[in-house]
Amino acid sequence: MVHGDGKKSVTEVVRQAFHGGQIIAIDIKAGEDTAAILTEVVERIRATAKHQWKQQNRLANMAVYIDEAHRWIAEGDDSQLASSIKTGLRETRAYGVAWCIVSQSMAALSKDVLKECRTKYFGRSLGIGADRRHLEDCLGRDALQQYEMLSSTGRYFFMAVGDDVNIG
Numbered sequence: 001m002v003h004g005d006g007k008k009s010v011t012e013v014v015r016q017a018f019h020g021g022q023i024i025a026i027d028i029k030a031g032e033d034t035a036a037i038l039t040e041v042v043e044r045i046r047a048t049a050k051h052q053w054k055q056q057n058r059l060a061n062m063a064v065y066i067d068e069a070h071r072w073i074a075e076g077d078d079s080q081l082a083s084s085i086k087t088g089l090r091e092t093r094a095y096g097v098a099w100c101i102v103s104q105s106m107a108a109l110s111k112d113v114l115k116e117c118r119t120k121y122f123g124r125s126l127g128i129g130a131d132r133r134h135l136e137d138c139l140g141r142d143a144l145q146q147y148e149m150l151s152s153t154g155r156y157f158f159m160a161v162g163d164d165v166n167i168g
Contacts, residue, residue, distance in 0.1 A: 010037065014044040017062060018052065035081045038072065042084045049095035059096025064088075069101045070108035077110065089116040106134035114138070119162030127151050 008016075017024050026041065028034050042064075049060040066072060066085070073082045089099050101117060103109050107130035114120075114134070126135050127148055136144045139161060150157045 010040045010044055014041065014048055017045075018048055018060060035072075035079060039081045039084050042081070042088050045097065046084075046088045046092055049092050049097050053095040060092070061096050063098040063100060065100045065102065067102045068104075069113070070103040070105055073101070073110045073113050074108055075110050082110065086110065086112050086116070089113060105131055106138075107131050117162070119160065119164040122147065122159045122161075124151055124157060 013024055013026065016022055028037055045062075045064060049062075052058050052060060073085050088097070089101075092099075099117075101109070101113060106114065106122075106126060120138055122135060122139075126132065127144075132144075135147065139147060139159070143159070143161070147159050150159065
């Protein structure tokens with residue numbers, strides 16, 4: 001993994017994320033070690049956040065973004081990486097770690113992960129097939145009709161539901 005001007009260990013990258021006040025993007029090319037590296041990153045984040053809270057009574061105040069999440073936490077995936085991410089989602093909010101899970105298909109994501117997400121944002125083109133059923137489960141019938149009405153405009157939009165949505 002390359003960060004900045006050279007290679008850094010996962011431990012160093014996570015330490016910088018917690019203590020360096022930096023935005024760190026990890027771009028890991030698909031390969032045989034990808035899942036192992038991502039698992040180590042998630043586990044280090046979880047352990048560091050827990051340690052920081054238990055030993056120093058300090059919240060992590062960080063966000064973890066997982067793009068193309070359906071590749072790592074698909075429905076039915078019981079890999080070590082998927083398990084690690086699901087556990088991280090469940091446990092680390094209490095320690096000040098926010099998670100942003102990004103995918104182009106709700107149906108491809110683990111239902112356990114969707115349940116853990118407190119606020120959900122939906123872009124366009126989810127109103128067909130299995131995604132439509134997931135959308136209706138999340139939004140309810142009335143909000144699904146509003147989503148479909150927005151979709152029919154042909155414009156780009158996002159619909160949000162959850163704890164952090166303020167309307168007024």
